Amino acid sequence: MSKERIKISDALYDIMPSDYQDLVKSATYGKEDRGWKDIGTSKELIEQHSLCAGCPESMAFRYILASLPTPEDTVMVGSTGCTSLVFPMVAVHNIHSLFGNQNAIASGLKRALSVRFPGRVKDVVVLAGDGATVDIGLDMTLQAWFRQEKFTTICFDNELYANTGGQESGLMQRGFVAKMAPVGKLFDKVRLPEIARESGCHYVVNCTVSKPSLVEKVVRNAVMIAREICPTYLQMYTPCILEIGKNSMEGLQEMRDSEKPTERFAYKEYISEPAKQLLAEMAAKEKERKAAAKQLTSQEA
Numbered sequence: 136m137s138k139e140r141i142k143i144s145d146a147l148y149d150i151m152p153s154d155y156q157d158l159v160k161s162a163t164y165g166k167e168d169r170g171w172k173d174i175g176t177s178k179e180l181i182e183q184h185s186l187c188a189g190c191p192e193s194m195a196f197r198y199i200l201a202s203l204p205t206p207e208d209t210v211m212v213g214s215t216g217c218t219s220l221v222f223p224m225v226a227v228h229n230i231h232s233l234f235g236n237q238n239a240i241a242s243g244l245k246r247a248l249s250v251r252f253p254g255r256v257k258d259v260v261v262l263a264g265d266g267a268t269v270d271i272g273l274d275m276t277l278q279a280w281f282r283q284e285k286f287t288t289i290c291f292d293n294e295l296y297a298n299t300g301g302q303e304s305g306l307m308q309r310g311f312v313a314k315m316a317p318v319g320k321l322f323d324k325v326r327l328p329e330i331a332r333e334s335g336c337h338y339v340v341n342c343t344v345s346k347p348s349l350v351e352k353v354v355r356n357a358v359m360i361a362r363e364i365c366p367t368y369l370q371m372y373t374p375c376i377l378e379i380g381k382n383s384m385e386g387l388q389e390m391r392d393s394e395k396p397t398e399r400f401a402y403k404e405y406i407s408e409p410a411k412q413l414l415a416e417m418a419a420k421e422k423e424r425k426a427a428a429k430q431l432t433s434q435e436a
């Protein structure tokens with residue numbers, strides 16, 4: 136998909152689905168400073184979804200899709216799990232991969248896009264559950280990082296296999312008892328953010344999705360650093376409210392509780408030196424752009 140293609144021929148306008156008409160009229164494709172604040176005033180790149188009502192994964196999808204720097208030039212790669220139920224309703228090109236293979240697919244895709252569209256920016260973003268990222272897909276996840284593939288990996292960490300009824304995952308916390316894991320986890324959560332850093336990721340964040348502004352910041356940083364430098368990794372807590380027996384507001388509180396300084400989703404960020412330099416350059420350019428826009432507005436007034 137590219138910005139130019141998100142158009143409707145006049146002759147066909149009336150028969151196009153209203154959702155598509157809305158996308159053309161008021162989605163934020165091509166908007167330089169798009170972000171979570173556009174939610175509610177523009178057509179979102181996701182509307183309905185088939186997740187459980189109030190599932191934090193649905194909020195996370197909304198925030199991430201609103202924050203991608205150039206959704207019209209992005210391809211997302213998903214994997215089996217609750218997230219895979221959402222992708223058919225997302226207005227960003229996406230590929231479903233066999234469970235666990237997502238980072239291998241994304242590696243080939245990113246390379247193919249750079250051959251097919253030389254000189255054009257094409258971002259690739261993997262979005263998969265903890266079972267796909269860490270357990271069954273760990274080899275593919277790590278090998279992509281070792282090879283320094285230029286894409287972002289986002290893990291929706293709900294600390295278990297939600298889609299198959301609640302089996303134990305490597306990211307499950309110690310002692311947790313799930314519906315299909317009655318013994319309780321016998322060891323600590325695998326420290327994937329640390330492994331990501333040691334495996335060559337230039338930007339790594341461990342957080343929850345309770346704050347849209349934070350999700351926006353880390354998604355933009357991760358995509359831009361992957362575009363310009365090397366792999367990036369975001370681990371986001373999206374608790375499975377069905378498994379822990381909570382409603383949507385309690386799910387939000389669960390995230391807030393788990394962000395406290397001693398808790399397992401206390402905000403952690405690693406930025407390599409080249410990535411820090413890139414972010415500083417981006418911030419300077421953004422400041423210049425905003426100043427120029429302000430000057431133009433005052434001249435016009």
Ligand SMILES: Cc1ncc(C[n+]2csc(CCOP(=O)(O)OP(=O)(O)O)c2C)c(N)n1
Nearest residue numbers: 215216217234264265266267295296297298
């Ligand atoms: C190759 C393969 N192995 C196993 C499965 C069964 N399976 C489907 S979803 C899933 C668990 C997904 O867990 P996670 O990645 O954490 O995503 P969640 O559902 O928790 O969001 C499993 C084991 C499958 N579909 N394909």
Ligand code: SF4
Nearest residue numbers: 187190217375376377
């Ligand atoms: S099973 Fe859990 S993770 Fe999956 S959609 Fe329902 S609440 Fe969300």
Ligand SMILES: [Mg+2]
Nearest residue numbers: 264265295297
């Ligand atoms: Mg999971």
